[in-house]
Amino acid sequence: MVGRFTAPIVAAALCLLALMLGLLEWSGHEVDRIARNRDHAIVSLVLAQSMERVAHAQESSTVWDEAVREARKRPLDERWLDLNLGVWFEDYAGIDEVYLLDPKGAPIYAMRAGKRARPESYIAVEDATRPLLSGLRRAPTIRKRTEADVAMLSPGQADIAIVRGRPAIISIKPIVTDSGTLRQKPGAEALHVAVVYLDNQFFGGVAEQYGLAGAHFALAPPADNGQRSVALHDRASRVVGYLVWQPFAPGSQVIAALAPALAIVLLLITVVLFMLASRLARRTHDLEESRLHAQHRAMHDDLTGLGNRAMFEQRLDEALARSRRHRTLLALLYIDLDRFKQVNDTLGHPAGDALIRQVARRLVAEVRGYDIVARLGGDEFAILIGEPEGRASIEGICARIVAELERPFDLAGSQAFIGASIGVAVSPVDGLDRTELTRKADIALYKAKTDGRSRYVFFTQDMDHDVRSREETYRELRLALADCDRQLELHYQPIWSLEDRRMVGVEALLRWQHPEQGLVAPGAFIRSAEESGLITVLGEWVLRRAVQDARAWPGLRVAVNVSPIQLRSRKFVEIVREVLGHGGVTAERLELELTETALMAASGEVARSLADLRGLGVHCALDDFGTGYSSLSHIRDIAVDRIKIDRSFVNAVDTVPGAALVEAIVGLARANGLRLTAEGVETPEQLEFLERVGCHEVQGYLFSRPVPASAIARLLTKRAGEGDRSSAAL
Template identity: 40%
Template sequence: MNTRQSPLSRQITNLSIVFALALIAAVGFLGWWAASRIDDRSIARQARAVQTGLADIAARIPVEQNSSAIWDDAVLNLRSGNAPWIEENLTVWMSDYFGHDEVYILDSANEVTHAAHDGAASDPAAYETVRDVITPLVTTLRDAMAVASADESDSTASVTGLGVEDIVALPGGEPAIISLRPIVPSSDAVQQSPGSEFVHVSIREINDKVAEEISKKYAIDGIGYSQFDAADGDKVASPILNNNGRIIGFFTWVPDEPAYALIRETAPALAVALAFSALAAALLLGRLRRTSAMLEHSRAEASYLAFHDALTGVPNRALFEDRLEQALAHMRRSGAMVALHYLDLDRFKHVNDTLGHPVGDELIKAVAQRLSACVSDVDTVARIGGDEFAIIQVGLADTSLALSLAQTVVEVIGAPFELSGHEIRVGASVGVVATSDAASTGEELMRQADIALYSAKGDGRGRYHLFVDQMDENVRDQRGLEMDLRSALANEEGLGLVYQPIYNTLSSTIVGAEALVRWDHPTRGRLSPATFIRLAEDRGLIDQLGTWVLTTACSFAAGTSLPWVAVNVSPLQFRDEHYADRVFEVLEQTGLPARRLELEITEGLLLQNSPLVQSTLNRLRARGIRVALDDFGTGYSSISYLRTYGVDKLKIDQSFTSAIGKDQEIQGIVRSIIELGRAMHMLVTAEGVETTEQQRILASMGCDQLQGYLLSKPVSADALTETLASNAASPPTANLQPASRFTA
């Protein structure tokens, strides 16, 4: 038998071996290439993280300086040379709390007045060792301040926000971040002439401590600092550059190389399966590709989560602010208008309180979907917190397009939501600002949109307002009034109650009185209750104001022969599940029996159809407190609401009373209200009685009680006490026809 291989067989064998070797070489090369690519990306990500970490530290230093450098007290204490205060707030504290290695204060002549090193006061003479590297930065800052404040008597507004920061090599060769900020007043109370400013200098050395901070933050092990490029076969280096691009030093570390680690782990298996090298190579290549895909996916997912809201998937505040800057940059290039919409949901807290947070989360997601459907692909919808959203609208020809979108948003969010078996209605308030001014900044637009949103909410909610310059003044005025109201409540100064007597229609005797709050403002004079009560509701003060009114009224009534006192209650107070307990505490504190208290509510409260409201009203009435429905006839209450919630009295709104004797249709409505009250065993009080004709007609209709200027204007507590005493001494004689079978 001929065992020799034929030339063709040898050729095939040789070709097979060559092919196999070529395949192994190709697979090996491909594996090496894929591993290198993955690890190169990993190293690049780590290098970017290191540079980002250093940039974060550098960006944080001016912010930390400004926390004390923009302060009236800082300027005043520097001028007076108050060393203990300066150390505690500007030098030692800054060095110790924020970890600034060296802190210096330079006077207007650029001479050091105070210094700190490593959290302790130091000799200002130490500045001489770094003067040469700091002086160019001081010169740059002083020049910029001089230009900014030229021809001005007070430099504060011009130089606030200026600063110089760079990375330099200190005399010993080690790099450091040096930041200079002018020390300026924080208000107009302190004036500062150009050239007189003190300068705050902070030095943060870039050393192993900084490297360790970056290492912990970005989970990169073994970051170190070197003055020279210490990269070798194991380590990589990332340069530290100053503002001019000059290399000052290097960060070095042993990089994380996931692909090569994987190859090392699988090498024994590859050696054992040498006979199946081709298959193993293919499997390894496949695994490497999957690893690369997983890494890319992880990076993309991490990037997505960093810039998108986890609940809704729309951009978060970070991405929103970036998109806003991009929109402004595009506006400056193209000249097209950009609009910013701020909106939040009306009554969202009520949804959370009554239906729970899971339903609230579903509502937020549904709102985000509706908003996204309202805008074009080039616009941005972002969730910036809680129930607050923002929309960036770009490429507008005029303001009308922004207003059209705002109107659409109000309508779309105002439509009912079907969530978890509930029909939910919330609504939205929108603040809009539109501009094509190249000088506009993102921060300014956000502030203006927020002001417009506040104006929209203050005007009744469920609407939109376009920012105008006058709103700035209105907001400042409202904030000032808010602070004054807080002070008045805290000190119980300026606030007081007057009482309008309520008379029995039959006997003309006083059967009770309504307590009305008044505020004598120290500079604005007496303010309308509608003004400051609405303010108290908007700024979260209504519970405090309501408790004060209730306590004061009950204390007065308890010390007089007044049969009962009526107190108005805001619908917002009923959001507190403990409101009934608060009322009971006031009654116990003042000693007023529950039957001598009447609480006046509005029809809007009943329309909420809230189990909490119904429970609270039931508890109040069970204790003996009476409930009156104020301004009846102006809202939408139905008879079923009156029966469900339980009401003791209907008060006819004065707009109906004023039409009695003039408008037969209105007069018929009033008669119907009185008959409704009689049918449901409720007392009826007519408000705003101003003429004897109105009094006569109401008496003939059977109205139980009358209230108005004809009988008595609101009077002080002392005047009402005197009237009660006078009536007790000589009770009046009834002078009207029988009106009702009900008594007060």
């Protein structure tokens, strides 16, 4: 009987033991399967996100009006390409090689391993990029969303290929306009090719971040059954190679560790099952956390924790929909930090990152909890103000932000001072869709920066007109530069010496004989020329024509206005040397004028160019003195030969404060060994005062308006004939 009772118990125990062992075996295999599926999913996600990351990194510079212009420019500005389309990508996004192709697909620029390379090195990737180029040209459409739900700004093609014997991601993006104002024929854009090698460093990062132990690349699947692999296919479904890793098999490990104990002690089965359940729960929790973390990173900025551009555009679309539905106001603020680059250059990028984080905290503190603050990239931020009470409320927020960002920032024991320019667009007044609202906010931001920075500007319709007007001026100016001798001309205003009563020089003043508008003064088009990069070509033409005309006036000094953009060019000094040599004019007869504001804001390259020019014997003058913020000591450090007193000060000499100020300027300049020229002299009383205080030279309508070159020769002849009477007239 005991045996009959014992047998069922023993049989039940054995069955229970077998059931538990079977359940344990099944659970272990299930855990291994889940881990394998997770590994496969991660591998697919990593490859897809890597290609999308490269494409997004490219868009930071390829969707940009300035990049379109620079890619069209001939000769290329290779330094600009290094800083914006080439070498910069190696630091910014870890891109190993960059190639810039012209619209015909020929290489015009190359970067490898963080250094500029010969464009011919593109031959190594040409075979791999050829089908991508064909695909891009055949279907140049924008894929609105990636698999990570991140907006794409431009079309593109990407693939995996073997380059120089190594696996690599190749991504091609067209260089397109971000404002939509530049004309680009579809399929005729310059192309940006990025190459990222899937080397040991890449796979090591994958292994560390996603738990794929021993991840590496292999040309063939592994013979070891203990390893897992995934075939890497290119766009043509050809196998490029295999990603191999050592799988994580937690279930098998549990069975190996616990089976002997379970076979001996049946009572521990419950504990083991509990442990397995706990492990499974933790593993599932970890996988969910990993998914949520990846989703968070896709929509947030890593540096500040704010929403990124993708999240901001999504929130903006949602807010606009609510605004249309409820007929409420919505304010969009575009914020660009002023003088941020100086902080990076002076204190380094870690300080720049710390500054960005502090700025983010201050911006969040200045808005309501339900308003949206995002970092769009670099030193650009955006804020959505939902349902503001009115314009006054928006102005109050903008004013607080400007004031808050003008306060000093503590960075590693140093204080940094920046500012912020803000462009504001308000829906529904300025637009009801995202594209229109962001475009107008960007236009307002541009206006804020050009008006002096550290301010906020609301969009107005005349700004839109100004943008289109600048583009029209730019296009017409390009046509004028193709026909310089017909549409462009120089007028000259004589400069007179007060010491010996004779004409000693002329100032060259550019005039544009527009086919429809007639004679156009420089103020209407010089700014457009500087913004578009045409100022270099325009300035060189002015310099050559002025030197050519000066050959007919022996002994006269010719003054030519130059832009800081010209002086920043490494070739400018050589251009001046070549023009003087070809024109047969001595360097002492050429004087280059730079405005005070431009000189004070100029870089060290400008100061070096001025020093080199003075080394040639060319004189340098500071134009419109008194309108900027310089000091005479600063001017002496930059080393100019002459200052020109602005006409606004000359017009004020009939007042006691104005006369005292001009007299002080003359005294300080003479004490520092600087020559003086007064501009805008229009009355005998002004002339008498300037002569009395010791000014060296004068120019203005009292003597002559700006006249064509032919009139200068007549003035010289007339003055020579008048002899002593010219002294009496002065």
